[in-house]
Amino acid sequence: MADKDTKVADKTTIILHGGDYDKVYSALIIGNGSLGMGMDAVIFFTFWGLQRLVKGGLEKGALSKMNMLGLGKTMIKYKMKKQNVAKLERMMRDFKELGGKILACEMTMSIMGITKKDLRQELIDGYVGVGAYVQEARKSSINLFI
Amino acid sequence: MADKDTKVADKTTIILHGGDYDKVYSALIIGNGSLGMGMDAVIFFTFWGLQRLVKGGLEKGALSKMNMLGLGKTMIKYKMKKQNVAKLERMMRDFKELGGKILACEMTMSIMGITKKDLRQELIDGYVGVGAYVQEARKSSINLFI
Amino acid sequence: MADKDTKVADKTTIILHGGDYDKVYSALIIGNGSLGMGMDAVIFFTFWGLQRLVKGGLEKGALSKMNMLGLGKTMIKYKMKKQNVAKLERMMRDFKELGGKILACEMTMSIMGITKKDLRQELIDGYVGVGAYVQEARKSSINLFI
Numbered sequence: 001m002a003d004k005d006t007k008v009a010d011k012t013t014i015i016l017h018g019g020d021y022d023k024v025y026s027a028l029i030i031g032n033g034s035l036g037m038g039m040d041a042v043i044f045f046t047f048w049g050l051q052r053l054v055k056g057g058l059e060k061g062a063l064s065k066m067n068m069l070g071l072g073k074t075m076i077k078y079k080m081k082k083q084n085v086a087k088l089e090r091m092m093r094d095f096k097e098l099g100g101k102i103l104a105c106e107m108t109m110s111i112m113g114i115t116k117k118d119l120r121q122e123l124i125d126g127y128v129g130v131g132a133y134v135q136e137a138r139k140s141s142i143n144l145f146i
Numbered sequence: 147m148a149d150k151d152t153k154v155a156d157k158t159t160i161i162l163h164g165g166d167y168d169k170v171y172s173a174l175i176i177g178n179g180s181l182g183m184g185m186d187a188v189i190f191f192t193f194w195g196l197q198r199l200v201k202g203g204l205e206k207g208a209l210s211k212m213n214m215l216g217l218g219k220t221m222i223k224y225k226m227k228k229q230n231v232a233k234l235e236r237m238m239r240d241f242k243e244l245g246g247k248i249l250a251c252e253m254t255m256s257i258m259g260i261t262k263k264d265l266r267q268e269l270i271d272g273y274v275g276v277g278a279y280v281q282e283a284r285k286s287s288i289n290l291f292i
Numbered sequence: 293m294a295d296k297d298t299k300v301a302d303k304t305t306i307i308l309h310g311g312d313y314d315k316v317y318s319a320l321i322i323g324n325g326s327l328g329m330g331m332d333a334v335i336f337f338t339f340w341g342l343q344r345l346v347k348g349g350l351e352k353g354a355l356s357k358m359n360m361l362g363l364g365k366t367m368i369k370y371k372m373k374k375q376n377v378a379k380l381e382r383m384m385r386d387f388k389e390l391g392g393k394i395l396a397c398e399m400t401m402s403i404m405g406i407t408k409k410d411l412r413q414e415l416i417d418g419y420v421g422v423g424a425y426v427q428e429a430r431k432s433s434i435n436l437f438i
Contacts, residue, residue: 008154008300008433010284015436017318022193026163026291029253033276039284047314107321130325137434138302138331141154142283144161144291145318145436154300156430168339172309172437175399179422185430287300288429290307290437 011040013140015133019048021088024058027146028091034142035098042140043095044133046105049146050112053104053119058088092123101125103132157186159286161279165194167234170204173292174237180288181244188286189241190279192251195292196258199250199265204234238269247271249278303332305432307425311340313380316350319438320383326434327390334432335387336425338397341438342404345396345411350380384415393417395424 012034016027027049031041045053052058096102104119104127116127126132137143158180162173173195177187197203242248249272250265262273272278283289304326308319319341323333337345344350388394396411396419408419418424429435 012280012284015318017314017438022163026161026192029276030280033280034284037277037280037284039280046318130321131329134304134322134325134329134331134434138304138326138329139433141285142280142289143434143436144289145438146163146291158426158430168309172307172338175422176426179426180430183423183426183430185426287431288426288435290435292309292437 008141009040009139010038011042011136011140012142012144013042013044013133013137014143015044015046015145016049016052017047018146019051023146024049024052024088025091027144028088028095030142030144031095031100032091032098035095035100039141040099040101041095042101042103042136044103044105044128044136046108047112050105050108050114052088053102053123054114055118055120058092096123103128103136105129105133154287155186155285156184157188157282157286158288158290159188159190159279159283160289161190161192161291162195162198163193164292165197169292170195170198170234171237173290174234174241176288176290177241177246178237178244181241181246185287186245186247187241188247188249188282190249190251190274190282192254193258196251196254196260198234199248199269200260201264201266204238242269249274249282251275251279300433301332301431302330303334303428303432304434304436305334305336305425305429306435307336307338307437308341308344309339310438311343315438316341316344316380317383319436320380320387322434322436323387323392324383324390327387327392331433332391332393333387334393334395334428336395336397336420336428338400339404342397342400342406344380345394345415346406347410347412350384388415395420395428397421397425 012031014027014031016024018024027043031043034041102124104124106127106129109115109119109127158177160173160177162170164170173189177189180187191199248270250270252273252275255261255265255273304323306319306323308316310316319335323335326333394416396416398419398421401407401411401419
């Protein structure tokens with residue numbers, strides 16, 4: 001536990017565990033906001049979040065909670081378009097262009113039977129375990145589990 | 147990334163994203179607990195959390211998860227009353243009186259079509275974007291996404 | 293707000309609020325990963341998380357979200373077994389043996405009518421309120437709400 005290891009860096013590390021539209025949206029907007037302010041940003045995709053990195057998984061997928069509240073996918077998409085809010089795909093591209101790092105959880109891949117070929121490998125900077133996550137997180141000023 | 151910017155202050159910054167009773171409750175009790183111990187506290191209300199700041203939204207609203215587990219709203223309310231647990235309204239008032247700061251997410255307002263007039267403006271200290279959140283969070287010792 | 297109080301220690305403090313299999317799993321794997329890297333780790337069990345500490349509550353319990361996504365309990369269990377992923381019970385035992393600390397939320401016990409006798413007391417290091425949580429969290433380098 002040397003002091004060097006625990007020095008807090010100006011970095012945001014997010015575990016994106018949920019796959020709902022609003023959760024992916026939140027992770028990316030916080031990631032992009034952090035990058036825009038000169039911080040580093042890492043998003044660690046696990047469980048339902050990782051399913052969004054499967055080819056074609058970003059725009060569709062789990063929208064259960066939105067639907068449960070009577071605010072359907074169509075309605076949200078319509079409103080978001082109307083308000084000119086950037087779509088997830090665009091936000092993801094911005095995240096990468098601004099220098100954000102995307103890590104895929106190997107354990108989730110193993111549990112859910114997802115292979116590298118299933119994933120959008122061009123977006124992913126590493127396929128890692130919990131050790132790599134902890135290494136990033138312990139030095140981050142902002143840690144979130146979304 | 148000057149050191150000044152990343153100095154950790156004794157502050158709790160919470161994103162309240164969920165609207166379930168138990169999540170609002172958790173955010174407020176952690177906020178109040180932090181304030182009671184001499185820390186600063188900020189709650190950033192987004193998505194379903196923000197809907198709780200709409201006039202009349204605190205006591206009603208999404209209780210889906212509680213219901214799904216067979217622990218209905220009535221049951222919880224009854225038990226909470228019985229145990230004399232402070233209600234959300236009271237907790238919110240305490241939070242403000244102890245010096246807690248409430249921020250409303252402008253992006254959510256835009257997506258969900260919520261205007262300032264719809265919100266309980268007397269509780270809200272600012273209508274802000276992700277940049278303001280990151281500024282608070284990067285200097286906080288406790289960051290949570292609820 | 294003395295500097296001593298806010299010094300960041302190499303510790304992971306997790307609030308386990310959710311009871312879904314994937315959330316308990318995430319809390320334990322991050323806890324064990326932190327301990328394995330020489331950090332301290334504390335998991336504070338509240339709400340649906342605390343129900344997992346009720347006798348017999350670890351293996352069964354709320355799996356709603358998994359089921360909603362068409363990935364049933366049986367399927368997950370089968371795959372996890374196949375992949376030789378350690379089960380929750382084993383992960384919990386590892387967590388304790390590696391020196392992890394388990395705290396039970398007194399407020400949840402009061403709200404849900406859970407007594408100490410209902411809980412697996414051999415696992416629990418303390419029955420505490422929000423103050424004890426804040427004391428742990430304000431000094432932790434990784435704080436998560438799961």
